[in-house]
Every structure is written in structure tokens, then in C-alpha cells.
Amino acid sequence: MHPLEHPEPELPFQRQVDDARAERALRAALDAGATHVDTSDAYGADGHNERLVGRVIKDRRDEVVVATKFGLAVQEGEESRAFPVGYAFRELRVNAEPRLIRGYAERSLANLGTDVxxxxxxxxxxxxxxxEETVGAMAELVRDGLVRRLGLSNVTAAQLRAAHAAHPVAAVQNEWSMWRPVDADLLATARELGVGIVAWSPLGSGFLTGGVTELGAGDFRHNAPRFSAENLAANHDRYEPIRTIAARLGLTPAQLALAWLLHQDEHVVAIPGSRTPAHIEENVAAADVTLHQDTLAQVAEALAKAEVAGATLL
Structure with a gap:
């Protein structure tokens, strides 16, 4: 399967986007062979990204698997609870109470302009x-034909196991890249249960493209300790061997990062975000790259030495 195209937001999900540019990028992804679009009701104010996706797929619905998420775009008047994250803003606010889930789904269906x-x-x-209570309510959506498959994002192995016992989980989405290993217990549990892994931020928020050496004013990544000026410089140096391997193979650093990830498990799919058709075509081409075992061993050796500065905080 080709890498999934992910209209990747910047937390806390309210960044302004150029709609025309975003629509061109998403169309380019579909034209290049991407078959899965990942979004969320929290990406942009009032479901902005879902509505954008809906416009693009309107006449191509049978070409794509549409994935979206709920729980962060909590309607006014409802309480929410803190989920700690390692960014500078420290937490996200979540409400996944069963009584709200059908409303979340109906709102997303309307935004996306689709019936499932x-x-x-x-x-x-x-x-x-x-x-398991959240998933129990999600299962009712499957029963009623509003949803085809259920997924979980940013969960632990124990949570995946409990949820899967309530209703089969098709996919679990967690961060995974060359500079953010997936949790070993989560991966083992997913394999045991037959659950696919969807890797978000497979290019390390752009770092693994090799082109991020400094951040501009207003860049969301200022919230991430790995991207502080000092840590970014150190990380750039530590990942030089990876860029060298990519160059030797005739690949871009991004293509090597994505191909490496797709070689880690037969049931892993990457969702790189991009705003330009050229980068999307570059990313999609990584799905057709076969890495020799010797190359994978060299990458593993390089990664073992590349201790990430700022990793303990994010």
C-alpha cells in the first residue's frame, strides 16, 4: 500500500491554511496513487480540514479510504479532561464519553459529505x-452503518487490548519514525491481535527530510524541545549518517525514512504530511523502494548511535 496522505495539522489544530493550495496537494496525492486520507474533526476550526477533504473526494469517493478522528473538538458547554503531552502547551483536552460519540460522527459525516x-x-x-466504554459506543456506529472500521490513536498496549475485547479494532495510530520508536509492547500487542499500525509523523515533523536546520517565527515546532535551536543543531549532526545512506542509494532522506518504516512491519502504513505536489510524489514513490537487509542493518546501526537531543521531553 502506498504511504497514506495526511493533511497534517499543527497542534493545537487551528493553524490557518491556504485552501486552494491544500486542495491541489490532496488531489496530487490521489493522482499519485495514495488511497487513504487521514483527517480529524479537530484539524482546523469547525471541522475545516474535514470539509476541505470532503470537497476534494466528492467525485472520487470510491478511490479512497477516509479516516477521521473525534474527541478533541469538544462542543461548547461540555466538560473535557486533560491528556498530558510533551509540547510546550503541556496538555490536550479530551472528551470521549459514549453519549457524545454519535454526535461527533454525524458532525464528521456532514463535514466530509459522505454517508460512511x-x-x-x-x-x-x-x-x-x-x-472499552468509548469503543462500545463506537461499535454502535458500525452496527448502524455510519462507520466501517474502528481505530484508536495514541493509546497504550493495555488500552488496545481492552478496546479490542469490546469490539475488533482495525488500526492503531501512534507516532513512529526513525527518531521516535513505536512502543514495543504496543507493536507486539497489535501484531498479536491482527491490528494494523498507522504511523503518524513518520518524517519526524519534517526533520527527517534533512532540510530543517532552523525554524521561522511562528513555526509550531518551537513547542517541541527537539526543535530548540541547540537541540536541532545537535540532531542534524547526529542524523548525518542517515542522510549519507540515502544519498548513496539515490533516495531523498524522506524516501529512506518512509521506506525504512514500511520495512519494519508488513502491516504498517505511514501518513506523511505535505503541502506540495512535488513532495507528495516523492513520498508516494517511497512505497516502491525495496531496501536490502544489509542496508537495513546499516540504518539500524546509524540509528542506534543517533541519540536524539530533547527526546526525553517529547
């Missing part, structure tokens, strides 16, 4: 709600 969501995720586990 192919893959529906709980965006983050709600600290105040057992995951």
Missing part, C-alpha cells in the same frame, strides 16, 4: 472514560 466513514478513531484516550 471508512475508519473512525478515538483521537486520544479520555482519562475519565474506560476505553
Amino acid at each position: 466513514i471508512d475508519l473512525y478513531y478515538a483521537h486520544y484516550p479520555d482519562p475519565g472514560v474506560p476505553i
Whole structure:
């Protein structure tokens, strides 16, 4: 499967986007062979990204698997609970109470302009709600034909196991890249249960493209310790061997990062974000790259030495 195209937001999900540019990028992804679009009701104010996706796929609905998420775009008047994150803003606010889930789904269906969501995720586990209760309400959406498959995002192995016991989980979405290993217990549990892994931020928020050496004013990544000026410089030096391997193979650093990830497990799919057709075509081409075992061993050796500066904080 080709890498999934992910209209990747910047937390806390309200960044302004150029709609025309975004629509061109998404169309380019579909034209290049991407078959899965990942979004969320929290990406942009009032479901902005879902509505953008809906416009693009309107006449191409049968070409794509549409995935979206719920739980962060909590309607006014409803309480929410803190989910800690390592960014400078420290937490996200979540509400995944069963009584709200049908409303979330109906709102997303309207935004997307479709009558069914192919893959529906709980965006983050709600600290105040057992995951199996959330999934139980999601299962009703499958029963009623509003959703085809269920997913979980940013969960632990124990949460995945509990949720899967309530209703089969098709995919679990967690961060995974050359500079953010997936949790070993989560990966083992997913393999045991037959759950696919969808890797978000497979290019390390752009770092693994090799072109990020400094950040401009207003860049969201200022919230991430890995991207502080000192840490970014150190990380750039430490990942030089990876860029060298990519050059030797005739690949871009991004293509090597994506191809490497797709070689880690037969059921992993990457969702790189991009705003330009050229980068999207570059990313999609990585799905056709076969890495020799010797190359994978060289990459593993280089990664073992590349201790990430700022990793303990994010």
C-alpha cells in the first residue's frame, strides 16, 4: 500500500491554511496513487480540514479510504479532561464519553459529505472514560452503518487490548519514525491481535527530510524541545549518517525514512504530511523502494548511535 496522505495539522489544530493550495496537494496525492486520507474533526476550526477533504473526494469517493478522528473538538458547554503531552502547551483536552460519540460522527459525516466513514478513531484516550466504554459506543456506529472500521490513536498496549475485547479494532495510530520508536509492547500487542499500525509523523515533523536546520517565527515546532535551536543543531549532526545512506542509494532522506518504516512491519502504513505536489510524489514513490537487509542493518546501526537531543521531553 502506498504511504497514506495526511493533511497534517499543527497542534493545537487551528493553524490557518491556504485552501486552494491544500486542495491541489490532496488531489496530487490521489493522482499519485495514495488511497487513504487521514483527517480529524479537530484539524482546523469547525471541522475545516474535514470539509476541505470532503470537497476534494466528492467525485472520487470510491478511490479512497477516509479516516477521521473525534474527541478533541469538544462542543461548547461540555466538560473535557486533560491528556498530558510533551509540547510546550503541556496538555490536550479530551472528551470521549459514549453519549457524545454519535454526535461527533454525524458532525464528521456532514463535514466530509459522505454517508460512511471508512475508519473512525478515538483521537486520544479520555482519562475519565474506560476505553472499552468509548469503543462500545463506537461499535454502535458500525452496527448502524455510519462507520466501517474502528481505530484508536495514541493509546497504550493495555488500552488496545481492552478496546479490542469490546469490539475488533482495525488500526492503531501512534507516532513512529526513525527518531521516535513505536512502543514495543504496543507493536507486539497489535501484531498479536491482527491490528494494523498507522504511523503518524513518520518524517519526524519534517526533520527527517534533512532540510530543517532552523525554524521561522511562528513555526509550531518551537513547542517541541527537539526543535530548540541547540537541540536541532545537535540532531542534524547526529542524523548525518542517515542522510549519507540515502544519498548513496539515490533516495531523498524522506524516501529512506518512509521506506525504512514500511520495512519494519508488513502491516504498517505511514501518513506523511505535505503541502506540495512535488513532495507528495516523492513520498508516494517511497512505497516502491525495496531496501536490502544489509542496508537495513546499516540504518539500524546509524540509528542506534543517533541519540536524539530533547527526546526525553517529547
